[in-house]
Amino acid sequence: MTFELLSVGTELLLGSIVNTNAQYLSRRLSELGFNVYYTTVVGDNPERLKAALEIAAGRADAVITTGGLGPTGDDLTKETIADYCGLKCVMDEESKRRIIERFSRGHMYMPESNFKQAEMPEGCIILQNDNGTAPGAIVESENCKFIMLPGPPSEMKPMFDDMVIPYLERFSDGVIRSKSIRVFGLGESAVDEMLGDLINNSTNPTVAPYAKTGQVELRITAKADTVDEAKAMLEPVREKIESLFGDRVYGTGIDNSMENVVVGILRDKKLKATCAESCTGGLIAEKITRIPGSSDCFDCGYVTYSNVQKADMLGVSTETLKKYGAVSEQTALEMSRGARGRSGADIAVAVTGIAGPGGGTPDKPVGLVYISICAKGLHKAFKLNLNGSRENIRERVSLHALDLIRRCALGIEIKI
């Protein structure tokens, strides 16, 4: 079964927003084993939308549209598809009821035009929207299925995951389940090499890697007749991968970030962490406090950019700063010890380095970073030599610091 994505919206053609919907759907469909051969963007223009629909329906088994389901006269996706399939749009009472309920719950005035959203192509499968007012729809014409989803990602994603995937499973001779394993501290090529045949010759389950700054996410996807069977197929591959990467596996789940995992572990173990930051300038603290509930495990952070403040705020000795410099193992060690002592936290990390683009010397080039951790019975520092932009270096250093907190809190090997 081949797919085409058709994103509808003039705001996309003007470049006002980036088409993250197409990326999300492409990724999910490829994980499910479906092929996407084309994605197209078209504006809120009935003739051009119709022309794009005809082309898409002519070359794909299923077309997924996003956008154009809103209440205004510009929103024409449903009407154009109904017209193309020779169907009328008729009021769906359940959808109407839900729209009224949504507005009254929010104590908002509801313009009459909103009922347009409840007029659905006759005979379609209605996809109720739990996160907005526009229902989605599936129309099965003779040669092509049209799956219409709302444009806002917060409405589109859950509708696709919760309603479209179960629908698509009918066409895939069984059910599809996937599992995500997140690995930190190895490059994509190293992960590829270690996985070897697990990636190259995998058919069912398949294993696919997705690289992000400093991390690789491995997606295992299995196709089977039943959910239990699919889950049973995932299990041995998951075990194999987890034993291959050992404690480099820091989490599972698609949207599970390192900071999310770290805050979860700290709360679980009732531990507190702190950070002393020079080159990351607040990024480690910022990442931790992104997570709701981080106040349980994080009282404070120190951003010490100047030498004077490394001494004042953290108690790094001026002798150390003079003798070894701010970017040194010794300074990093004193920073983490000072942060732990002053904050009373269980675990302290500290980073000092040269993020660039300026400030490097032959002895201490851009990308040289020292990172240190201090906890009960533990006081270590590591040296990193990183390439990349200032932003990229800061991002990777912050992830290394968080990974050290994770390792320390879990009581596993402390390494970079």
Place this chain on the structure above:
Amino acid sequence: MTFELLSVGTELLLGSIVNTNAQYLSRRLSELGFNVYYTTVVGDNPERLKAALEIAAGRADAVITTGGLGPTGDDLTKETIADYCGLKCVMDEESKRRIIERFSRGHMYMPESNFKQAEMPEGCIILQNDNGTAPGAIVESENCKFIMLPGPPSEMKPMFDDMVIPYLERFSDGVIRSKSIRVFGLGESAVDEMLGDLINNSTNPTVAPYAKTGQVELRITAKADTVDEAKAMLEPVREKIESLFGDRVYGTGIDNSMENVVVGILRDKKLKATCAESCTGGLIAEKITRIPGSSDCFDCGYVTYSNVQKADMLGVSTETLKKYGAVSEQTALEMSRGARGRSGADIAVAVTGIAGPGGGTPDKPVGLVYISICAKGLHKAFKLNLNGSRENIRERVSLHALDLIRRCALGIEIKI
């Protein structure tokens, strides 16, 4: 002249990356007054690429491709377009020389396959690539112009701005110049209303607003016979807009962020700033230190998440914390005073609030934030009531804090 964008790359169809190139080009073309009616994504597959090209060439005056110019067998954009236009690809010696030079400069081994990148459709206009190895090309066929750009945004953007825009100006009866004005502290609808006819009835120059979290960028674009004329046309509109928004205008230029402007002003005025952060958790410090050279104007930052640390690190009195609570005007004022006193900075900002999603009460709901500034002869606090996600609230609060630093450093009215 109508355009179609054709992005080539299987990684886009797999959802491994998001198509930011299409957004960039859409936006730039719309600013230049050109219409984009469709954008299409196709994989590295010669038949489907050819089919997509035929459709695009049939409905647009010009097709801009991105991607598929690399050295591997998968990269087929140039070959497919040459084939479609009945042209051969021939070695371009200048492009070859530049590829060799680029590799030798980086002390990298160069696979022979790289010379494929220097084989260009005969008679094309070659767009030399200053940021990578793949040259771009323009082929002018009878009915359609094909503009081929490399896929990496860092190569594509400068090639488009520096070489394609001057080329396109030939077809637009003159030259096009634009200017960007950045406004902080007003919503998009407020900006729209204030601009009134300047937006609605603008034809040449045009004024277009782009909203980002807490900010609006206004783009003025003029079309004229000469560069001087275009610039002269921009000037009165720029003046009008700047006088309309007064000190809410914080900067000019497309990529000029608030933190960039603030660090520039502080360095210029030889002032130092610091920040005491509760609900933003390090974001203000992180933004300032994103900017290279920020160490000239930023020594340290305080992330004080708990009450104990607000007292310990900043000297907020426990009485204040007990009587008014951590989220109060009084605490914000004591935080900024403490941060300024302890750091020795000229300007200190402090923020304390409830970023959510939890932690709100009827008295102090999610989105309630106090923000304070302390400098010589200045000690003020402001109350904000914000809506939105935790991320959105933190982002807007950090921008308000930076804007207060900007206002203080410039000696203009201190307001939210």
